[in-house]
Amino acid sequence: MPLSRFAVMAASLSLxxxxxxxxxxxxxxxxxxxxxxxxxxxxxxxxxxxxxxxxEILYTLGLGDKVVGTSLWFSEVLPQFKALNANxxxxxxxxxxxxxxxxxxxDLVAVQFEWMVGPQGVVGTREQFAExxxxxxIMPSDCEGKDNLVGADGTRLRAFSVDSVYKTIDxxxxxxxxxxxxxxxxxxxxxxxxxAQARVEGKRPKDASALFWFSSADLKVDPYVAGHKxxxxxxxxxxxxxxxxxxxxxxxxxxxxxxxxxxPTVLVIAKMDRRRFPADDFEKKLQxxxxxxxxxxxxxxxxxxxxxxxADAMQASIRMFDGIDQLASAIDQFDLRK
Amino acid sequence: MNSLPMPxxxxxxxxCSQLCWSIKGTPIIKNVSLQVLPGETLGLIGPNGSGKSSxxxxxSGVRRPDSGQVLLDGKALSDMKxxxxxxxxxxxxxxxxxxxxxSVRDAVELGRTPWLSALAPxxxxxxxxxxxxxxxxxxxxxxxxxxxSLSGGERQRVHIARALAQRPQILLLDEPxxxxxxxxxxxxxxxxxxxxxxxxxxxxxxxQALACDRLAVMDKGELIAxxxxxxxxxxxxxxxxxxxxxxxxxxxxDGTRILRFRS
Amino acid sequence: MTPAVLGRLAGKLCxxxxxxxxxxxxxxxxxxxxxxxxxxxxxxxxxxxNKLWGAGFVLDPIDEGxxxxxxxxxxxVAAACGAGLAISGVVLQSLLRxxxxxxxxxxxxAGASTGAVLVAIMGLGAGAVSLSAGAFxxxxxxFALVALLARSTGAVxxxxxxxxxxxxGSQLFNALTSFLITKSASSEQAxxxxxxxxxxxxxxxxxxxxxAVPMVLIGLAVCLWHRRALxxxxxxxxSAAALGIPVRQVQxxxxxxxxxxxxxxxxxxxxxxxxxxxxxxxxRLLVGVRHGRLIPVSALSGALFLIAADVLSRTAIKGQxxxxxxxxxxxxxxxxxxxxxxxxxxx
Numbered sequence: 040m041p042l043s044r045f046a047v048m049a050a051s052l053s054l055x056x057x058x059x060x061x062x063x064x065x066x067x068x069x070x071x072x073x074x075x076x077x078x079x080x081x082x083x084x085x086x087x088x089x090x091x092x093x094x095e096i097l098y099t100l101g102l103g104d105k106v107v108g109t110s111l112w113f114s115e116v117l118p119q120f121k122a123l124n125a126n127x128x129x130x131x132x133x134x135x136x137x138x139x140x141x142x143x144x145x146d147l148v149a150v151q152f153e154w155m156v157g158p159q160g161v162v163g164t165r166e167q168f169a170e171x172x173x174x175x176x177i178m179p180s181d182c183e184g185k186d187n188l189v190g191a192d193g194t195r196l197r198a199f200s201v202d203s204v205y206k207t208i209d210x211x212x213x214x215x216x217x218x219x220x221x222x223x224x225x226x227x228x229x230x231x232x233x234x235a236q237a238r239v240e241g242k243r244p245k246d247a248s249a250l251f252w253f254s255s256a257d258l259k260v261d262p263y264v265a266g267h268k269x270x271x272x273x274x275x276x277x278x279x280x281x282x283x284x285x286x287x288x289x290x291x292x293x294x295x296x297x298x299x300x301x302x303p304t305v306l307v308i309a310k311m312d313r314r315r316f317p318a319d320d321f322e323k324k325l326q327x328x329x330x331x332x333x334x335x336x337x338x339x340x341x342x343x344x345x346x347x348x349x350a351d352a353m354q355a356s357i358r359m360f361d362g363i364d365q366l367a368s369a370i371d372q373f374d375l376r377k
Numbered sequence: 378m379n380s381l382p383m384p385x386x387x388x389x390x391x392x393c394s395q396l397c398w399s400i401k402g403t404p405i406i407k408n409v410s411l412q413v414l415p416g417e418t419l420g421l422i423g424p425n426g427s428g429k430s431s432x433x434x435x436x437s438g439v440r441r442p443d444s445g446q447v448l449l450d451g452k453a454l455s456d457m458k459x460x461x462x463x464x465x466x467x468x469x470x471x472x473x474x475x476x477x478x479x480s481v482r483d484a485v486e487l488g489r490t491p492w493l494s495a496l497a498p499x500x501x502x503x504x505x506x507x508x509x510x511x512x513x514x515x516x517x518x519x520x521x522x523x524x525x526s527l528s529g530g531e532r533q534r535v536h537i538a539r540a541l542a543q544r545p546q547i548l549l550l551d552e553p554x555x556x557x558x559x560x561x562x563x564x565x566x567x568x569x570x571x572x573x574x575x576x577x578x579x580x581x582x583x584x585q586a587l588a589c590d591r592l593a594v595m596d597k598g599e600l601i602a603x604x605x606x607x608x609x610x611x612x613x614x615x616x617x618x619x620x621x622x623x624x625x626x627x628x629x630x631d632g633t634r635i636l637r638f639r640s
Numbered sequence: 641m642t643p644a645v646l647g648r649l650a651g652k653l654c655x656x657x658x659x660x661x662x663x664x665x666x667x668x669x670x671x672x673x674x675x676x677x678x679x680x681x682x683x684x685x686x687x688x689x690n691k692l693w694g695a696g697f698v699l700d701p702i703d704e705g706x707x708x709x710x711x712x713x714x715x716x717v718a719a720a721c722g723a724g725l726a727i728s729g730v731v732l733q734s735l736l737r738x739x740x741x742x743x744x745x746x747x748x749x750a751g752a753s754t755g756a757v758l759v760a761i762m763g764l765g766a767g768a769v770s771l772s773a774g775a776f777x778x779x780x781x782x783f784a785l786v787a788l789l790a791r792s793t794g795a796v797x798x799x800x801x802x803x804x805x806x807x808x809g810s811q812l813f814n815a816l817t818s819f820l821i822t823k824s825a826s827s828e829q830a831x832x833x834x835x836x837x838x839x840x841x842x843x844x845x846x847x848x849x850x851x852a853v854p855m856v857l858i859g860l861a862v863c864l865w866h867r868r869a870l871x872x873x874x875x876x877x878x879s880a881a882a883l884g885i886p887v888r889q890v891q892x893x894x895x896x897x898x899x900x901x902x903x904x905x906x907x908x909x910x911x912x913x914x915x916x917x918x919x920x921x922x923x924r925l926l927v928g929v930r931h932g933r934l935i936p937v938s939a940l941s942g943a944l945f946l947i948a949a950d951v952l953s954r955t956a957i958k959g960q961x962x963x964x965x966x967x968x969x970x971x972x973x974x975x976x977x978x979x980x981x982x983x984x985x986x987x
Contacts, residue, residue: 256760256836257771260843261961286960292835294842294954294961296710299702300677316760317770331845333705439881463884470882473875476739477929478983490872491884495865543883 064216072210073153073182075165077174082216083146089135089162090151091116092356093178097149098123099357100212100220108143110135111151114312114351117358137163141171147214148175151356153187176214179203180355195268195289201232201277204355231360232277235367239278242370243304249280250303250339251353253290254311255318258327261292262318271307271353274363278370280305299333305373306339307366311350321347344373389450389465389546390415391575396435396445405431406442407598413547413577418570420589420606421579424619427595429579430471433551436577437468449547463491467545469536471552475524482520484535485510488542510541514568530561537565541572550578554585583610583619584635594618607634660940664719671715671947672707676954676961679703679711688712709845717844718950719943720852721905722915726942727856727863727935728898729916730923734870734931735894736799737877742917743902746802746895747809749911751782752903753817753837756910760833761820771836772843776907782813783899799877802895839912839965841950848908859901860939866894867931874929912949912965914972915942921979945971 068079087108088094094109095117103123110130115121130139134155140148140162148156148168155162156175168175181187184197205225212221251265265271267282269289275282283301284293306328310321317323325345328334339345346369352362391413398406406428413419421429434440436447438454447454449465467488488510489503511517514534527535533553540548550569554562566585569576580586592610593603596618602609615623615636622639673684687707689695728743736745744750755778756771758764764774789805821830863870869890872880881887902916923938949967956962 256833257843259845260771260836260840292961294676296706297676299706302702314763332709333702336701336705434878437882439878459881459886460884463882466882468879468882470875470879473879475737475874475876477874478924479874479929483928483930484874487872487874487883490868493868 062218064213064218068213070210070213072176073179077176079147079174079214083214085143085145086147086149087130087135087140087143087145088149088151089140089155090149090178091351092151092354092358093149094124095120095357096208096211099224100208100215100217102211102215102217103127105215107145108135108140110140111155113354114349134161137167141168141173145173148173149211150175150177151181151354153177153182153185157182157187159188176210178207178355179210180207195287198268199270199273199355201273201359204228204357204359228357228360231364235363236277236279238367239370242374243279247280247305248283248301248303249275249305249307250283250298250301251275251307251309252324253309253350253353254316254324256316258318258323259331261294262298263290264293264298265289265353266291270355270359274353274359274366277363278367280370295331295334299337302338304339305344305346305370306337307346307348309350309353310347313350342373344369389575391436391447391449391466391547391577393436393447394445396432396442396447398431398435398440398442405598406435408445409595409598409600410445411593411600411603413575414591415575416573417590418576418578420586420592421577421595422581422583422586422592422610423595426597428598429595430551431598432595433468433549433577433579437466437549438462439468460491463543465545466547466549467540467543469533469540469548469550469553471555473536477524479524480520481516481522481524481527481535482507482511484524485516485538485542488539491543506544507542510538513541514538515564530557530565533557533561533565537568545574547575547577548572550576552579552581555581583615586610587634587636610636656936660936664940664943667944667947668712668715668719671718671951672711674951674955675706675711677706679707683707713846713849714841714844714950715947716849717852717908718841718946720849720856721909721912722919722942722944722946723939724852724856724859724901724905724942725912725915725946726919726923726938727859728902730920730931730935730938731863731870731894731898732916733920734873735891736803737873738799738803739921740917741803742913743898744810744906744911744913744916745806746899746902747782747786747806747813748779748899748902749906749913750810750813750817751785752776752779752906753911754778754782754813754820755907756836757817757820757833760836761830772907775910776903778813779903779906782809783903785809785812787895835963836910837965838963839910839968840963841909841953842961844908851904852908855901855904856939859897860935862897863894863935864932866890867935870894870931870935871929910963910965912946912968914968914976915946918972918976918979919945921983922975925979925982 064082066079066081069076084105085107086097086102086105088097088106088110090111091113094106097103097106098117098120103120106127108128108130109124110132111134112129112132116124150156154160156165156168156177158164165175180199180203183203185195205228208221208225212218251271253263253265255262264284265282266284266286266288268287272282283298283303284291286293308321308324311319313319318327328340328345334340346366348362348365349358352358352365394410396406396409397404409432421432423429431440435442438447438457438459441455449457449462454462485507489499489506492503493499508517511520514537516531516534516538524532537553548569553569554565557565562585566588569578570588578589586592587606587610589606591604592606594601594609594614601618602614612624615621623636624639625634626637627634669684673679673681683699683703684707686695686697686699687704690697690699690704691708725743729741732741732743732745733739752775755774755776758778759769759771759774786805786809789808790802793801793805821833869880869885872883872885877887919942920934920938923934923941927933927937946964946968949964949971953962953964953967956967
């Protein structure tokens, strides 16, 4: 957070934080990380991140100087951290090797996805890290209420809760003994959320619905859309939109026929840098929607109620709040009452 | 066995000259020249591996020689289309098998293939020809029988019927009685002899070969003798080529000469 | 050719052709009427009436679009692919004298998978080349390799060599596919490619119809033209040569045709198995081994089979689409067992 904004926030919220004063962390600190206890004798001096989300949270908490290695990037870093990030070594654009991680002698590894360090960890298991005395911290948004051994992207047993993001921030702040900043960040984020909700209040009909389209193996083939329990579903629920997809999987494939018949009020399509499938390009997605003889008759396409959101905003990260802001402002402008 | 009311046009002659053929460097046929006279039954004999089957394959055009020519009615086989050759030459292989559920009639109808085309589809005359062929091999009462239910002898008779349905002028048979029991061996040989077509038949049994008009003897890919059976199958020849001691006996039953082999 | 013969032929064609068409039409309408979302039969007919002769019913454009652009095209392509794969199976089983031959023997499905994986996972073509195009190129490359392998062995009759070369080529490309998937696929990519590998008719539109239907009609024409030649292979290729068939030429033309038809089908809808293997055997049980009847009956049976399989794949589990290849395998395997038992019982 830029310093000036931090000062303003601190001043205006000092009253509310008096009751819950940011106290320094009592060490040794033991936290329960999805069933695995992690112990810290002091604030970590060096950290390695696996997953862009963790990286950006640490930067936002002002801990950029402690990050000695990053990996698993999906897009460019948030613009405000560009200069800072340029000085941090990138271990790998995708999964790093175990040795490259421990070679940095970190005191903490912050992991965005459990399948990186879980029982079948791609980088290495938590036990392996424990053997060299490195605590591997998995963000609760990916391991709480989720069974990552079932299903291609893991299966959520409970719906995603934004509290898991706040918890991540809290826990990381606790570990690094910067609890004041953590609380500020969380309060800031909570405010953004309620502001977004307020913005769309009264702007949408009772049964407004939406669909999130991520990408497709081929443009005309059944697309990957957001099901229940995931982050997009959370975004829709926060803003009072019904998800037209019935599946509980995070990213199931659903036929265009079913989607067209469900006729969502708003369509959200993902924008990303990756160009693996032709449908990765949001322009191509738009082109398809407008030219396909069935989809072009959908209400959302005919009235141009299509929102383009970064794919990263659809993951459990700070960018999620950017996505919610975008969606809220789009709904504000659309005037869904038709 | 009925005598066949098969129309006989002029029978063609089959001549091969200087045929040579080798597989992967090993010579199989060395410089063979012979002529099959129109209307005759020419027997082809020789020990195993002498090249009888290979020679028949070359004569029917199914394989190409490395050098030398086969002339059918004066025309080189290599210049002719397969269809034209098949209208004049029919082949009965040693053992042609199928695992398909084909009926006797279907198998014989295949013999009409070289005569059918888009412009000349199946007609009544084709039915009649097939019927005659079945009659000729005494299988006309079982046209619907399935292939796998036939005995070895019956299968071979169906193959011959198929060859007959082709209405060839020259019939090539490769040891057609090899794995048949004695009754069928005799009946098939009798049938083949009675056909008014030029026949070249490879045989294993030397006594059966005596009944042919002429005999050609092959050994190690070469044609070493051709002529009347009595002239060709002398005791010296039997000893030299076939490695067996034998002498002729006259059967008091009907005066025919047969070979007696001594161990 | 006498007028009498012509008349008989035309009469036979009309009689048989008309009931074949009737059955096919009924199957296609059934395929249109049954799908993911409920659409009534009367609505289907109204849409068809609108589109075919401008009847002017006022209908929801989404419903109209679904019936005309999604379901009709899918039924047509399912029919074409089913027919194409079935006649390819018939031809290969007859030519190669092997009852286990199927259209994928020539390495085509394996090559198509590798091509699709190269596009989807390695990013070949950077999003400009579609899965289908990549699959087609892969299929052609694999077939070329197999053909080269078969020829270089220098065999004269070749059926054994073709089978061996096909197996070798398929194994090679399958191994390549597995390697590429394990090396570089994220779970999402792997899922995408798995779905395609098992057969998927959801990406089909009118362009696919424009490719599949003419292709299968050409294939049908070529195979039917050669029906007598195929019959002649009954006792082997030497026997066929003795019956006047130019064996080499016929083999090349038919195998090339089969390869092309299969490559086009696989690139449009992925690898759908069991159709090319089982349908010919079922057709043989029905009408015997003469190709004049076997080929059209196999084509029709294949078409019906795949339409039914596609409908099942969309309706078996609510809200989820199963890959068509799974359905054809689940039905095809037990049917194949029954056929084998019946055939053996006859011996």
